[in-house]
Amino acid sequence: MSESAYRKIEKNQIRLSLENFLKIAKVLEVSVNELLGEKSHREYHQHHNEQGTFIGHQEFENFYQESREITQKLINTLESNIKDLHEEILFLRNQLSAKQSITDN
Secondary structure, eight states, X not given: OOHHHHHHHHTTSSOOOHHHHHHHHHHHTOOHHHHTTOOXXXXXXEEEEXXXXXXXXXXXXXXXXXXXXHHHHHHHHHXXXXXXXXXXXXXXXXXXXXXXXXXXX
8 A cells, every 4th residue: 555545545535445444454463353443342350370370361352242343344344335336337337327328319
């Protein structure tokens, strides 16, 4: 993706495709959840063994709910893109039809 294309996305001048959204997450080395503003949760564990006591954390996310929300957001984006493309096709067909009418007369 070019810098100018990225700037247009930032300025909301063009829509961000799912493909480019995933590329941005990969380049930034962040999860899709982070880009969508979803928060992860931390769970702390205390372990006792013969070497002593250890306190650590394990990051986890509610995969079912967050995945469902992300999937729905992506579906909504794709449906919107499909609607826009459908409208563009109708517009272009009308333009083509009008040109053909002019040349037929």
